[in-house]
Amino acid sequence: MSRTLIEKLGEGLPSGAILTDPDITASYAHDMASFCAAGTPAVVALPRTVEQVQHVMRTATALRVPVVPQGARTGLSGAANAGDGCVVLSLTKMDRILEINPVDRIAVVEPGVVNATLSRAVAEHGLYYPPDPSSWETCTIGGNIGTASGGLCCVKYGVTAEYVLGLDVVLADGRLLTTGRRTAKGVAGYDLTRLFVGSEGSLGVVVKATLALKPEPRQQLVLAAEFASTAAACDAVCEIMRGGHVPSLLELMDRTTVRAVNELAHMGLPETTEALLLAAFDTPEPAADLAAVGALCEAAGATQVVPAEDAAESELLLQARRLSLTALEAVKGTTMIDDVCVNRSRLGEFIEGVARIAQDLGLSIGVVAHAGDGNTHPTVCFDAADEDEAKRARESFERIMALGLELGGTITGEHGVGLLKKDWLAKEAGPVSLELQQGIKAVFDPLGILNPGKVF
Structure with a gap:
């Protein structure tokens, strides 16, 4: 089968677009979800054109071979992990920005365009593409669409789904579908x-996206507030939102995370604090907005409030936040990153619950959160070589997921279901919803060859 598959792929792909060396294909086997199983792909295809993607899908359909679409593999749920004998369809070579239109405020891009590359390109036209995942320097637009990713600015500007106007999608049988406008x-x-946004490559392969843009915002200023408890920090979040403020960013780092960032980057963040809250504004008078929010933080119990004086200080604080997950991974070498989103009003309950779980199981769990929209990332730090610790890490993950649902939240705010949360999707969605979703999958992919074993 492998020989036939490779021969058939070669009929429509140049030789450099087909990788078969096991040492090379192994590097495409998994994303960044270190606790998810991955198989051995039969081949990696690197198309550069829509027609080449169509050829891959027609070949896979004819031979009944599973296909796993991939971007930059920065995902955190195992959605891009290979299965044994599959075709890994890497879209990273389709990396052209096809159009930037300042009048209509749209960009048309191929799926392999890196998020930061697009952001910088549209900025040259005075425009702004808001979704900014922490991995924005490496993650691709196609991957962002596949997982419906968010980012630090979501509290004001929203998530990827709100910026995808239309798509070109190659279906499982090779037909080209155009959606949207x-x-x-x-x-x-x-x-x-919207159906394709967040579908994790299970319904079709995105080969072009039309994206909405906004006018470039003013330079934001950032404030850092220290708290003696995460509960007090979460109270401040509630008061900020209750007061009608619209920060461009509202992020929380707990004590474990702050210490990890200091250990990694020696940034001198205050390790005595139990929670560090970062708030930013890109309004006409950001200093005035920061002062108002600073007063709310102090009223909620902040022990210190420090507004940045300029863009350089602001960027330093944001860099600390962006380093959080990398720093936590360095604590013990392996992390299991959760992605539970709860209502802002229950954020304090959730984070306190995670702390109890960490204490009960004797684990180090750092929490970073997009506090402005209640999206948390409890990150379990453990030694994968320690069988007992790895078992406790898995138990903590399950208990954190259950806590999120108990508080009326969702199992994933922006990372997707992938392999990691398949069982929990059934618990959150319920049997009727799951049946209908599986029916939709069958319409688009009747043979079940697109990213099989993921989501459901």
């Missing part, structure tokens, strides 16, 4: 575009 408005037919 280029216009600012459009309600013709079912919203198939």
